[in-house]
Amino acid sequence: MLTNPGGIIAPEDxxxxDGLIASLWKSLEQQSLRIxxxxxxxxxxxxxxxxVEPEPGWRVSRKDLAGCRSTSEFAGVVHLQVQTFLSSFGRTLPRSRPFANGGPWKKLLEESIGDLFDARIQEKFLFLWDEVPYMLQNIQKAEGPAVMLELLDSLRALHQHHPALRVVFTGSIGLHHVLPGTTSVNHMRxxxxxxxxxxxxxLLARRLLIGEEIVAADLLELSNTIAFEADNFPFYIHHIVRALKFQPQPVTVAAARRVVIEHLVHAEDPWELRHYQKRIPDYYQNNSEVVQTILDILVLSTTAMSVSDLLDQLKRRIPFDDRRKLLHILRFMSQDHYLKQQENGAYHIRFPLIGRWWKLSQGL
Ligand SMILES: Nc1ncnc2c1ncn2[C@@H]1O[C@H](COP(=O)(O)OP(=O)(O)OP(=O)(O)O)[C@@H](O)[C@H]1O
Ligand SMILES: [Mg+2]
Incomplete structure (x- = not known):
């Protein structure tokens, strides 16, 4: 097994x-999902x-929608997904074909799904749509928020009309940023x-170390350290092991820790950590300053902090004194995985690695 950070990896790697995927299939028996x-x-x-490895009785088509810039492009993608599926059974798409070259997007979407279920094929069909929020943002920019909501409403109506329709939404932007306060996706689990x-x-670290033929003084200790330093993120584990190929062999635990620090302070930002800062103005707009200051405070704190303590610290640093607004911001920051709330209500930084990076990058 070789390192491949950011690439598509073989299913056996x-x-x-396995547990997560089994439970997703189980959920799909009931309803569509937003992940x-x-x-x-x-x-x-x-x-x-x-x-690549669908459950028996299912056919799956995955599409990355990041490049989809309009409702009609999206309807075209869905039409093609249905076409690929039906043509493998020698079937055609009589209802949607007339709209495939430039008809109204909603008609093309509805009739394509109509064709899918009219065919009465025993096997179940699953649409996997990646980067949905990104597409929705594109559509919002190009065609306006009303059209974006119309698209979601029409997908919801299609679910009501065809109870066997199954789709999965996912993406790297939180859906809550694109759809604040709408209920259009509540029908999806x-x-x-x-x-x-x-x-x-x-285990991933160990398999990668072995696959890359890295000589370790203590393989178990080294793989545990890599996983710990990477906060168990598979992406950073691939990166760390790749970097260790270029270290003097045998590789020590200290060398692995050094590699992590080098990446955190690297000017080229090879792990794309700046993303955690760059998205703040987009996500939080007028509250960006508050969000950044909360992160500054929490990365310097050795323990989780209560809302009252956070408010006190904020007041000392910036002109801010609004407890309700703070609660609202903290909830959003948790949804965006910056923070985690403990059972006693106190907040801490969710991922230590991101916290370390923030501290270094802000010179704290
Ligand atoms: N379960 C896993 N086992 C081994 N490696 C993994 C696993 N999951 C992810 N990876 C590694 O981490 C990288 C990033 O994973 P992936 O692209 O699936 O993340 P993502 O959540 O879709 O990211 P993004 O938010 O950027 O779209 C992959 O290219 C692969 O190298
Ligand atoms: Mg992805």
Whole structure:
């Protein structure tokens, strides 16, 4: 097994996702899904494995919608997905074909799904749509928010009309940023791709170290350290192991830790961590300053902080004194995986690695 950070990896090289995938298939028996998770946690990897190794009785088509800039482009993609599926059974698309070259997008969408179910094929069909929020943002910019909502409403109506319709939404932007306060996706079950379990993360590190023929002083200790330093993110594990190929052999635990620090302070930002800062103005607009200051405060704190303590600290640093607004912002920051709230109500930085990077990059 070789390192491939950011690439599509073979399904047999996907570590630690069998339980999650089994439960997603189970949920799909009931309803469509919207899957959220932090960037680089492995959403696309999960979708790809589901596409390549579907459950018996299912056919799957995965599409990355990041490049889809309009409703008619989207309807065209759906039409092609249905066409690929039906043509493998020697079937045609009599209802949607007349709209395939330039008809109204809604008609093309509705009639394509109509063709899918008119064919009465025994096998079930699953649409896997990656980067949906990104497409919705594109559509919002190009055609306006009303059209974007119309698209979601028409997908909801299609679900009501065809109870066997199954789609999965996912993407690297939180759907809540594109659709604040709408209920148009409530018919889809919300699921999360969690981080790899610590032992699976260590197993991934070990398999990569062996695959890359890295000589370790203590393979178990080294793979545990890599997983820990990477916060169990598979993406960073691939990166760390790749960098260790260029270290003097045998590789020590200290060398692995050094590699991580080098990446955190690297001017070229090879792990794309700046993303966690760059998206703040987009996500939080007028509240960006508050969000950044909350991060500054929490990365310097050794313990989780209560809302009152956070408000006190904020007041000392910036002109801000609005407890309700703070609660609202903290909830959003948790949805965006910056923070985690403990059972006693106190907040801390969700991912230590991101916290370390923030501290270094802000010179704190
Ligand atoms: N379960 C896994 N086993 C092994 N490697 C993995 C696993 N999941 C992810 N990876 C590695 O991490 C990289 C990033 O994963 P992936 O692209 O699936 O994340 P993502 O959540 O879709 O990211 P983004 O938010 O950027 O779209 C993959 O290219 C692969 O190298
Ligand atoms: Mg992805």
């Amino acid at each position: 996907v570590v630690g996702r 959220s998770a932090e960037r680089r946690i492995g959403k696309t990897t999960v979708l790809n494995k589901m596409e 919300a699921e999360e791709v969690p981080l790899l379990a610590a032992e699976d993360a260590a």
